[in-house]
Structures are given as structure tokens and as C-alpha cells.
Amino acid sequence: MKLYLDPGHGGSDPGAQGNGFREKDLNLDIALKIRSILENNYENIDVRMSRTSDVTKSLDQRTNEANSWEADFYLSIHINSFNGSAQGYEDYIHSSLSNNSATSRYRDIIHTEVMKLNQLDDRGKKKADFHVLRETTMDAMLSENGFIDNAQNAALMKQESWRRNVAQGHANGIAKAFNLTPKEATDRGALYKVIAGSFKQRENAEKRVTDLDAQGYDSFISTSEVSGETWYRVQAGAFSSRENAETRLQEIESKGIDAFIAID
Template sequence: MKLYLDPGHGGSDPGAQGNGLREKDLTLDIALKLRTILENNYENIDVRMSRTSDVTKSLDQRTNEANTWGADFYLSIHINSFNGSASGYEDYIYSGLSDNSATARYRDIIHTEVMKLNQLNNRGKKKADFHVLRESTMDAMLSENGFIDNAQDAALMKQESWRLNVAQGHANGIAKAFNLAAKNTPTGGESSDRGALFKVIAGSFKQRANAEERVADLDSKGFESFIAASEISGETWYRVQAGAFSDRKNAEARLREIESKGIDAFISTD
């Protein structure tokens, strides 16, 4: 499967800006993480990126490159902006396509998987006459991963763990949509963790204030983390997530780092 991965904007075009962030930086970081996840975890996936650094590239250059290469799918990563009040995730396919098209089916799968991990409001599945959707000859989708001018969304964007989760959500969706085979699949009677996301949880609290204290403690020790509310046995718990990994060994390494600082943690795959 040939994926053309397009981090929006770049170079002289910063894209949307707000809260000390630039769209071009965020889209590139998410796309690079996404490429790494796909190449490290799945067979028969060939990823080509429109840019791998902060360079200027026109929309025509991007779609022409994807078309000439013969990509199977075009995925454009973006960050939204409006007036500071809008927030959440949405994605787009070309306005001329039906809801029953192959492109729409792929997008439906990816949308579902991204929403599982991105902690954003669901703004829905939409259509538009964007250049990269109209001029690409293969199935194409554009995702808008939060609003950079919204304080709450931007606070998430500043966390590397969130950007990794967004990349993981896209990867999970692509793997499901295109039936990608996982690397190093166990054989015989072994159990498989294929497709699992290993989350490092550094504390679970009934009081949000206690979770916020743990986040601050982790930050002072050099670990990025965020609070994720979970319903457990009918009660709301505030879990502090300090990393999410597709490879359990990487999660275990992070777990050991955190525990070496005197903080109890565990790995969750729920």
C-alpha cells in the first residue's frame, strides 16, 4: 500500500497560528510520528511525504507528486482555526463524492480510530472542494486536528504525548481501512498484542486536583503528561497518562523511567 502523507503548509507558509503555535510545525511533527508508527509496525506500507522538514511546497507540487507516484491513498494533516471559540476534530473528503464511495468508507474507519485517542470534540465527517482532495487521482482525506486558536485545544497540541496519540489514531485507522498486516505477528499458541496501544498511566485519582498535582510533578521531572477522564464501575476517575506506544517494550522503558523518579505507574491497553 502506497500512502502519500502530506503535512499541511510549511516554509514561507506557516498556516494557522495561535497560542504560541504554528500549524506547519504541528502537522509535520504528527506526520513524522505517523510515518514512524506505520513503517515500524506494519508490512507492505510505503510512505512518501510531501515534506519532511520546514520547506515551502505548492499544492500543485503535492498532488502532482502523489499522482505521478501512483499513491493508493492521500492523507493531508492539518490544524484548524476560527475565532478562538470553536474546538474539536473534523475531517474531509471531496465534495463530489457520495457517502457510499470507497473514499468515504476509508474516511469513516479512520475518523472512528482518531476520535478514540485525540481527546477532542467530534465535529463530524464533512466534504469540501479542497485542492488536495479534488486534484489527487486516488482516494484522499484531509484531517483537521483541533483549533490552534482555542486555548483548550492548544494546550493539548503542546503535549508531545497528544501529538503521538493523534498519529497513532491515524495509523490505527489506516491499518484497519487497508487491512495492513502487523510485523512480528506471533504464531502458534502465543497471544498477540497486535494493534494494541500501550498507555503509561502514572496515577489514577477520584479528585481532578490530585491528578493536576501529579501532572505538575511529572513535568518538574521532565515527563509530559495529560489528564484523561475514565468511567470505571460507574465512577469518574482522572488518569494521568504519560505516554502511549504501539510497542510494549517502549512503554515498559517509559514506565521504568517514571518509577525511577519515585512515581508509581502501570501500563494499560484499555
């Protein structure tokens, strides 16, 4: 399954802003987490992102790239903004589509899974004539994950654990909608590795190792190829039990350090 994952905005376009946040940063953080969860936990999933850093990319560039790649699904990640009082989650498919379309069925599944984890009010499943929904040749969906100018929603956005849960909800929905096979279902004796950050620059990974050491956690750096790019991963534990790995993950995230679980 080929997923084109689009963190909205970026570079010279910050998107919505409020409560000390820029939408482009939150979109990218959540999208990177979605990619990590899917690629590390499921078989036969190929993820391509419109951007993996803070760069400017036009809407045409995004949809043309997805179309040329012949993606199976286009998922665009956004954060909403309105009047400071509006709050909650909503998602969109193109206005021309029926409620019985394949796109609508995929969206229904993803919507349900996201709402299980995001702690947000459900503003419903909607339709619009957004460029990324109109100009894509594959099924496409856009999610609006809370309101950046709402104090309650922004308090959630500040939490690393909340952003990871939002990503997990999207990943769970993708996995369920496209019948992805979990890696642990195919691999005997799986090893659950706690990855406390994945970086393009080795010096950033080395800083994370230093930070972990100061918190009392042993860690080391390994390299990984993701979508043709080299990433420096910081591993902070490996466990035969997923429950133990989850415990370590929660410990590390409670220190304000981003982490996820990879399965070998």
C-alpha cells in the first residue's frame, strides 16, 4: 500500500497560528509520527511525505507528486483555527463524492479510530472542494486536528503524548482501512525497541543521547533508511515484551522526550 502523507503548509507558509504554536510545525510532527508508526509496525506499507522538514511546497507540487507516484491514498494533516472558541476534530473528503464511495468508507474508518484517541469533540465528517482533495487521482482525505487558537485544544497540542496519540489514531485507521498486516503477526520472537528520536543530523542524535544519559537512561545511535533517506535513531531500550517497551516509552515521554516503538 502506497500512502502519500502531506503535512500541510511549511516554509514561508506557517498556516494557522495561536497560543504560541504554528500549524506547520504541529502538522509535521504528527505526520512524522504517523510515518514512524506505520513503517515500523506494519508490513507492505510505503510512505512518501510531501515534506519531512520546514520547507515551502506548493499545493500543485504536492498533488502532482502523489499522482505521479500513483499513491493508493492521500492523507493531509492540518490544525484548525477560527474564533478562539471553536474546538474539536473534523475531517474532509471531496464535495463531489457520495457517502457510499470508497473514499468515504476509508474516511469513516479513520475518523472512528482517530476519535478514540484524540480527546477532542467530534465536529463530524465533512466535504469540501480543497485542492488536495480535488486534484488527486487517488482516494484522499484531510484531517483538522483541533483548533490552534482555542486554549483547551492548544493545551493538548503542547503534550507530546497527545500528538503521538493523534498520530496513532490516524495510523490505526489507515491500517484498518487498508487491511495492513502487523509485523508482530508475521515475526516470531519480535523485539520491541524504544526509539527516543530519529534525526537527519547525527549531532542532534548525539545531543539526545546526552539528554537521555542525564535522565538516567542508557542509549545509543543506529542508522536507518526511511524512504531513501538516512536517519540517525537513538535507541533507549529493547524488550521481548511490548508491555515493557510501552512502560519505557511512557517513562521517556514523561521527561518531555519524543519516542516511539519499532519492531524487529
